[in-house]
Amino acid sequence: MSDKETGQFRAPDNHPGQDEDEAWTSLVSWVETLIAGVESFDHEGNMHWCPQWWAHPEAVERFRGMHQQYLASAPNKDQPYGLFSSWWTDHFDRHAAVLFAKRGPFGECRDGHVEKPRLSTVSPPAGWST
Numbered sequence: 001m002s003d004k005e006t007g008q009f010r011a012p013d014n015h016p017g018q019d020e021d022e023a024w025t026s027l028v029s030w031v032e033t034l035i036a037g038v039e040s041f042d043h044e045g046n047m048h049w050c051p052q053w054w055a056h057p058e059a060v061e062r063f064r065g066m067h068q069q070y071l072a073s074a075p076n077k078d079q080p081y082g083l084f085s086s087w088w089t090d091h092f093d094r095h096a097a098v099l100f101a102k103r104g105p106f107g108e109c110r111d112g113h114v115e116k117p118r119l120s121t122v123s124p125p126a127g128w129s130t
Contacts, residue, residue, distance in 0.1 A: 026067070027064060030063075030067050031053060041100055046101065046102040047100045048106040048107045048110065049109070050106040050113050050114075055113060056106065059099055059106065062095045062098070062099055062105075066091050066092060069087055069090075070087055074087075
């Protein structure tokens with residue numbers, strides 16, 4: 001079951017003329033083509049990946065953020081050169097260092113997907129504020 005179906009994550013931000021399903025399809029396609037197409041992993045080099053990346057909340061949120069920044073910085077007709085190079089260094093490289101790290105969201109998925117326990121929380125009492 002996808003995270004979209006479980007309601008665990010908010011939908012990716014829509015672009016004008018794009019509905020929620022199209023936004024999810026765009027995110028999935030982007031991870032499966034760009035991320036999977038350019039990145040590789042080496043367990044011996046402490047790089048980790050999980051084919052069920054969508055089952056890792058942290059990874060989904062990081063990929064969502066990277067995807068949004070990618071779309072905003074990718075060259076287009078109005079900005080033919082864009083800030084695309086800086087996207088790699090300012091966004092991809094920084095998130096990849098966490099995503100693919102031994103202690104990152106995929107770190108325990110060496111031989112298949114491993115469900116990580118999530119943090120439990122208790123709502124603050126009524127009237128609570130900082």
